[in-house]
Each structure stands twice: as C-alpha cells, then as structure tokens.
Amino acid sequence: MNHNRQPSDDSWESDAVWKLLDRVPPITASARFADDTARAARLSSVPKAWWLRLLSPAPLAGFAAATAAIVFAMVSLVGPTPSAIEHAAVLDSPQAFAIQEVAETETLIAAVDHMDDFSDNELVSLIGF
Secondary structure (H helix, E strand, O other): OOOOOOOOHHHHHOOHHHHHHHHOOOOOOOOOHHHHHHHHHHHOOOOOOHHHHHOOHHHHHHHHHHHHHHHHHHHHHHOOOHHHHHHHHHHOOHHHHHHHHHHHHHHHHHHHHOHHHOOHHHHHHHHOO
C-alpha cells in the first residue's frame, strides 16, 4: 500500500522554483531572431565523413603528386628501353631534319599572315636570331 500522498495541484505552483520564475521578467525575441537562427544553422559546420575528407581535392592532389614522383623514380631507375634508343636514332635521320625544317617554314609563314598575334620576342625566335 502506498503511504505517500500525491500533492494537490496548488502545492506545485507554490513551489520556490515557480515563485522565482514568476518574478523574472519575460524576455521577448528580437525582430531578427529567426534570421539570426537560420544564419547560425547555415554557418554551423557539420563534420564530413572520413571518406569524403579522403576524396577532397587536397588529398587527391597530394596522392597524384606522390604517384607521379614514384613513377618518375621508377622510370629513371629502369633507364631507356631499346625501342627508345632506336627511336632516338630515327630522329637524327635526314628525313627528321627535313620535316623539322618544313614545320619551321610553315610556322614562319603563319606568323607572317598573322603578325599581330605574335610578340616581338616570339617573332625574333621564329626567325632564329
């Protein structure tokens, strides 16, 4: 059997805490309260998931640079392949020099047709001085 009696409804309101709350002046929200709250919610940063941080541009750029450095190191350690040596011999052939001269002549003719598109330094380097 329960010997504790439930207090009457009037006893809850005569509590000391409620009396203190009754003496406090009410605080009204400012006119910009909703705008300030919405801005604070927008500006609050939600932490990204670990996999999104891993795939962000900065780590990907670092990963790409590290991969390029490893590939460059591997290529420089392995050395030139025989086909690369044969290809270098072909570039020193008389046909390669003829093709290079034709390409330079075509570029010079294009520069004469569109002189305004080239700076003075570019024109001097095309002429070969």
